[in-house]
Amino acid sequence: MARHWISLLTVTLMAGLGLSASSNASGAEWDEAKAKKFIEEHVARIQPLEHTAALAWWNANISGKDEDFQAKEDAQNKLDAALSDKSRFAELKSLKEATFEDRLIERQIEVLYLQYLEKQVDPELLRKITAKANAVEKAFNAYRAQVDGKSLTDSEVRKILKESKDSKQRQAVWEASKKVGAAVEADLKALVKLRNEAAHALDYADFHHLQLNLNEQSQAEVLALFNELDLMTRLPFSKAKAEIDERLADGLGIKVVDLRPWHYQDPFFQEPPAVYKTDLDSAYTQADILKLCREFYAGIGLPIDDVIARSDLYEKPGKSPHAFCTDIDRKGDVRVLANIVPNEYWMGTMLHELGHSVYSSKNIPQSVPYVLRTESHILSTEGVAMMFERFSKDADWLTSMGVKLDDPKAYDEAGTLMRRNKLLIFSRWCQVMLRFEKELYANPDQDLNDLWWTLVESYQGLKRPDNRSAPDYASKIHIVTAPAYYHNYMMGELFAAQVHHTIAREVLDGVAPSKANYVGKEAVGRFMKERVFAPGRTLSWDKLTEHATGERLNPKAFAKDLKD
Numbered sequence: 209m210a211r212h213w214i215s216l217l218t219v220t221l222m223a224g225l226g227l228s229a230s231s232n233a234s235g236a237e238w239d240e241a242k243a244k245k246f247i248e249e250h251v252a253r254i255q256p257l258e259h260t261a262a263l264a265w266w267n268a269n270i271s272g273k274d275e276d277f278q279a280k281e282d283a284q285n286k287l288d289a290a291l292s293d294k295s296r297f298a299e300l301k302s303l304k305e306a307t308f309e310d311r312l313i314e315r316q317i318e319v320l321y322l323q324y325l326e327k328q329v330d331p332e333l334l335r336k337i338t339a340k341a342n343a344v345e346k347a348f349n350a351y352r353a354q355v356d357g358k359s360l361t362d363s364e365v366r367k368i369l370k371e372s373k374d375s376k377q378r379q380a381v382w383e384a385s386k387k388v389g390a391a392v393e394a395d396l397k398a399l400v401k402l403r404n405e406a407a408h409a410l411d412y413a414d415f416h417h418l419q420l421n422l423n424e425q426s427q428a429e430v431l432a433l434f435n436e437l438d439l440m441t442r443l444p445f446s447k448a449k450a451e452i453d454e455r456l457a458d459g460l461g462i463k464v465v466d467l468r469p470w471h472y473q474d475p476f477f478q479e480p481p482a483v484y485k486t487d488l489d490s491a492y493t494q495a496d497i498l499k500l501c502r503e504f505y506a507g508i509g510l511p512i513d514d515v516i517a518r519s520d521l522y523e524k525p526g527k528s529p530h531a532f533c534t535d536i537d538r539k540g541d542v543r544v545l546a547n548i549v550p551n552e553y554w555m556g557t558m559l560h561e562l563g564h565s566v567y568s569s570k571n572i573p574q575s576v577p578y579v580l581r582t583e584s585h586i587l588s589t590e591g592v593a594m595m596f597e598r599f600s601k602d603a604d605w606l607t608s609m610g611v612k613l614d615d616p617k618a619y620d621e622a623g624t625l626m627r628r629n630k631l632l633i634f635s636r637w638c639q640v641m642l643r644f645e646k647e648l649y650a651n652p653d654q655d656l657n658d659l660w661w662t663l664v665e666s667y668q669g670l671k672r673p674d675n676r677s678a679p680d681y682a683s684k685i686h687i688v689t690a691p692a693y694y695h696n697y698m699m700g701e702l703f704a705a706q707v708h709h710t711i712a713r714e715v716l717d718g719v720a721p722s723k724a725n726y727v728g729k730e731a732v733g734r735f736m737k738e739r740v741f742a743p744g745r746t747l748s749w750d751k752l753t754e755h756a757t758g759e760r761l762n763p764k765a766f767a768k769d770l771k772d
Contacts, residue, residue: 239306243313246299250320251578255538257287262536269545272349272526281342288334291327300324315746316579322422329409337406340399344392344688349528351391353384360384362529363549370473370482373460382470389682396682400652403691407649416649419692423586424748427646430695434642437635437698437763438667444770445632449669452629455483469670476684477668478637479553480629486622488552491606491613497548500609501558504599508726509733510566519544530685531557533564533593538581542568556600563593571737576744585749587696591703592740598704599726601627608727624722631701631770639667641694644681649692656681703753705765710757711735721765722772 264283268276304321308314327334352359360368360381368381403415412418420427456471457464473481482488498516505512518541520527531546544561548554567589572581583589599605603613603620613619640663647659660681661672681687686694705721712724715731726732739756753761 239303240308240310240313242299243303243306243308243317246296246303247313247316247320247577247579250296253290254287255578257283257290259537261287262534266534266536266543266545268346269349269528269532270520272346272528274346277342277346281338284338284342285335288327288338289331291324292329292331292334293324294328297324297328312577312580312746316577319579319745322424325410326406326418326422329406333402333406333409337399337402340395340402341688344395344399345685347392347395348388348685348688349526351388352529353381353387355380355384361523361547363523363547365475366473366553369470369475375460375462375466375468375471378470379468382475385475386678386680386683389679392688393679393682396679396688397652397656399688400648404649404652414649416646416692423696430642430699431646433699433763434639434695438639440763440767441632441635441770445636446669448629448632452481452483456481459483467671468673469664472670476637477670478634480626480633482626484622484625486615486618488601488619488623488626491611491619492550492552492555495550495555495611497550497555497558500555500611501562504559504609504727505562505566507728507730508736509730510571510736512562512565514540515542515544515562515565515570518542519546521546521548523547523549531561533561533568535568535582538569538578539574540569542570552600556597559600560593560597563596564589566736567592567741571741572744573742576742576746580745582745584743584745584747584752585696586693587699588703588740588749588752590697590700591707592736594697594700595704595708598627601630602725604723604725605727608725628770628772631766633668634701635698636667636669638694638698640664641684641686642698643667645687645692645694648681648687699761702761702763702766705769706753706757706759706761707740709765709768710739720772721769 261280261283264276264280268280270276300317300321303317306317308317352361353365354360362385365381365385369378372378372381400415407413407415407418410418412421417427420430453464453467457467460471462471469477473479498521502511502513502516521544523529527547528545529547531544533542533544535542542565544558544565546554546558546561548558567583569581572583574581601623603616603623606613606619607616640660644660644663647654648656657677657679661676664670665672708724709721711726711732712719712721715735716724716729740752743752743755747755750760753759
């Protein structure tokens with residue numbers, strides 16, 4: 209047997225890692241000890257910076273103030289600088305090649321590698337990316353559509369697009385809502401090129417490829433799934449849209465051939481227009497949306513009173529006009545930003561955002577290591593949020609929650625059609641977003657205005673406005689603040705359908721998924737805690753899907769929902 213010589217330096221290092229020369233530690237034990245030390249040091253250095261950055265991000269989106277956005281930018285720069293440390297990354301890269309008996313340590317190293325990898329570019333380039341993204345996000349928060357000398361909030365834009373019978377007014381409001389695109393176009397294009405520069409520095413073809421890789425996905429696999437969904441949804445979407453078009457045109461007193469994007473109520477046609485005799489908003493005009501949310505989530509054993517207490521939920525100047533949920537510290541400080549008005553859209557939105565909140569450090573056990581104490585993946589948290597959101601259109605859910613409906617049968621019929629149409633319409637919209645962002649980063653110098661409308665025409669069936677050449681793509685905030693993210697919403701819908709069908713089968717005694725009602729069912733909350741929330745990020749998204757449903761992510765349940 210060869211003799212093992214241990215140098216004085218090695219003995220010193222081993223002592224620092226809590227080992228001794230006499231322990232005759234194996235290579236695996238040695239690597240494991242180094243990994244543990246790296247993780248401990250990472251948490252000590254990075255956790256305070258992530259906490260500060262999360263708070264600064266929250267404050268900036270709440271206030272819209274210059275000083276808060278500057279603080280947000282400064283906090284992100286400090287976090288980026290810490291993660292860009294090349295000596296730390298070299299150590300992490302070495303650990304990634306090691307073999308560990310402890311799966312939790314191995315998974316933390318995998319996740320940390322991806323987190324650090326993104327920052328292994330010139331620090332000045334990182335600062336430029338942060339500054340440019342910050343500037344564009346600030347412009348979005350400050351922007352309000354201007355029509356006839358009046359400033360309109362996002363909710364007011366939606367209300368007019370839903371209720372107005374005047375096509376000229378609708379067009380004016382729609383076009384005004386899109387002008388934010390022109391305001392941010394130059395900065396957005398510059399940001400895309402900066403992101404690509406960072407991707408090239410890391411040997412990726414472009415930022416789209418990089419971002420998917422950082423999220424444990426591949427562009428080829430995602431595109432293959434979306435091609436399958438395209439074939440699955442194209443015909444039923446065309447049939448549903450033909451019916452919607454007839455109803456829209458009839459309600460507006462115009463011909464189907466004259467329908468344009470501003471007639472479809474949602475500014476991007478990502479939501480189904482309200483074209484049925486029963487108006488789903490009628491259930492919510494007098495309802496207390498927050499009370500319904502509190503009672504619903506408490507009834508399934510996932511109370512959210514503490515989240516609501518920390519949240520900012522109504523419109524005000526300078527505040528982001530959108531909605532999101534954020535976990536500030538991975539210790540239970542979870543918050544929602546919203547702009548509630550009493551209608552079905554905001555009922556669904558609040559069920560959605562509070563669905564994110566229950567899939568967070570509120571319900572991921574504190575025993576899960578800090579690095580992994582977050583959702584398995586963005587598609588899994590979006591899926592959970594979407595699964596709960598669907599109930600806003602459900603008559604059975606509303607009556608179970610004590611909301612009186614004038615005609616429950618008519619509401620149920622309209623809601624069922626709206627839910628099905630939502631799945632179809634949203635699926636087609638996600639095709640546009642995925643394919644546009646893929647091409648945006650592949651060639652940012654092409655005619656992006658034309659690319660956008662070519663995809664909208666192809667996948668959503670909308671008619672391009674005559675002689676329009678405007679950066680309408682740039683009016684979608686996700687392209688700025690959540691790049692290469694949107695496909696995860698659609699994959700989240702598949703996850704939502706798969707989990708919902710599992711709950712119907714295993715928790716609700718085999719009830720038909722279309723009839724599954726969670727109200728008052730604490731067993732639903734237990735299932736979600738045990739099968740979806742508890743693993744945190746110890747499992748990758750594909751392994752979590754198997755853990756929760758017994759199958760890999762697939763479109764079978766989603767396809768069944770389209771038929772029911």
